[in-house]
Amino acid sequence: MSEHAGRKRDLFTPGHYGCPGCGATLAMQQTLWALGEDTIVVMPAGCWSTLIGIYPYTCLTVPVISVAFASTAAVAAGVKAGLSIQGNDHTTVLAWAGDGGTFDIGLQALSGAAERNDDILFICYDNEGYMNTGIQRSSATPAGAWTTTTPNSALKGQKKKDIVGIMAAHAIPYAATASIGAPEDLKGKVKKAKDMKGTRFIHLFAPCPTGWRHAPELTVEVARQAVKSRIFPLYEVFDGEIWQLSPMPDKIGVDAYLKHQHRFKKTLDSDYLHFQTRVDEDWQRLLNKCQSGD
């Protein structure tokens, strides 16, 4: 907690409504530590819009506005325009949405803001499903995962949407992946993004013990294993052109990642080698992009 020392106030105070072991709370804590007080948060419906606290309580001490599900990037861009026309060009406007609010219902507004290169930092805390409404499938849910709308009788067959690829294709100044399992890397990327102008996007991996069916104390470990297994590799894309791999730990098999999570039980029992092949192929594709970008 040394990062608190010398701050005028704590930006994330005790008393959030998150589940035990919630990865999204760690994601916010690390992000706010990196951004500091000069931050306005725009958040849509999602886990964070409830776990922030019920009125009159809030666990965040920066200005926050809860917005309609599809509107995050547009509201954030409007806040920035409103500040900017009044002469404030320093405050970071953080759009903070879950995977549903980013990959699915929020994508049009996000794409619009990115195409206009509106000056916002959009961070997607990805827990791979509609966890706040009770673990339904999103387009960020990985293939082979159980959710309440992809039950064991009909597991999700489609791949997770490549959101960073989509954002990089808008040629925005900065797009990156980060994980609560690699906090120094995460904070470094948030600080880097803070100091840039234009649309900046970070895809932030945040395990959900409730939805993924793993023990709450394993949240950080599960996040680490996702990086190690290359299921969630860490990288940055500058201007949509230069792909750069972040420091990666030694590789492990995907089974080590899958085995802690009950949502993958059926896949682990039946289809695990196919899963490994797909991860290996995606990893190779990423390496190719990073090499050609150098």
Add this chain to the structure above:
Amino acid sequence: MKKVVMGTEAAALAVKLARVQVISAYPITPQTVIVENLSDIIGRGELNAKYMPVESEHSAMASCIGASLAGARAFTASSSQGLVYMHEMLHYAAGARVPVVMVNCNRALAPPWNLYCDHTDSLAQRDTGWGQYYCADAQDVLDAILIAYNVAEQALLPVMINMDAFYLTHTSEPVDVPDQKAVDIFLPSYQPSSKLDVDDPKTFGNVCGADLFTSIKYKRHCDTLSLEKLWDRAAVRFCGYFSRLHPTVEAYQTEDADVCIIGIGTATGAMRLAVDRLREEGLKVGSLRLAMIRPFPRGGFEKATANVGHVIVIDRDVSFGAEGIVAQELKAILFDRHEDVRLTGFVAGVGGNDISVETIVPLVRQAIFGDGTAAEAGSTLWAEVLP
């Protein structure tokens, strides 16, 4: 200074005079001239504002909400499909208590596709919590936008200024453009007491329990009702500066009238001409233009129709399965009056048909004497239905 401009150009001039700081919009016929003019006005440096060419109407209203919460004066304009696409954000803007002003160009909803005048688009938004004003001419558009910002910023509620597609958006008229210095006195810069501010951090729009929710909505309902008085007061103040009055209702020959023709928008001009024609026939007819629909201008309506025994409503809109929407509003008000007032509701002019004197006179005769060609459907009579 007098200028000959279209209704859409008058709207853009008003936005410039109001020194709006953030304009966010998505183009749609027949609103386009407003946003084209505004982007040009900003491009030429005549207005210090951010123009956001957003990818949808949903995002247009979303960014106006964000800008307004950051303390900036915000504006958008839309029409028809665009307005109904931003429906969710209309509710949100009113709930978030942002004094955004928007112009809606009243156009028919698809299918079938039709670009022409129809009021169903905005009347279908009457429960979103926006103040709603319907303009009669281009001067009314320009002045009403300035009054709307004054009223919205007092009440912390959004206001929608409506103008008829083509009859008003694309018709050129002489308009008196007020002096900027006088406008600056009438409408000083927006200074909200509460906004997104890192030096005074607040949380907006949190989850809350049913008890508090009820109280917040009650307060908002009371404040929305107060828009009628705020508008009338602001209109009188505006008249003091610019010598033009824009009341919430506009009565014509109602003092001694037995019958009153009621409508909204540009067709109310033809209604007044129809009154003159029908009075020549010896019928004691008057007319009433409802400029404001939300909140319903109860005071002005009751004063103007106190002695009227028969109300004839011409709706350029319909609530399918019910009747004309203005007719429904009037029935709700008349029910409280405990008097035997007859109401005849017509639907006419939907999808752009002209509501002329020649349209109105036979409808009034049909309402009074029973003979006519308007087709019956439930409690409504439809004009101009093909055989």
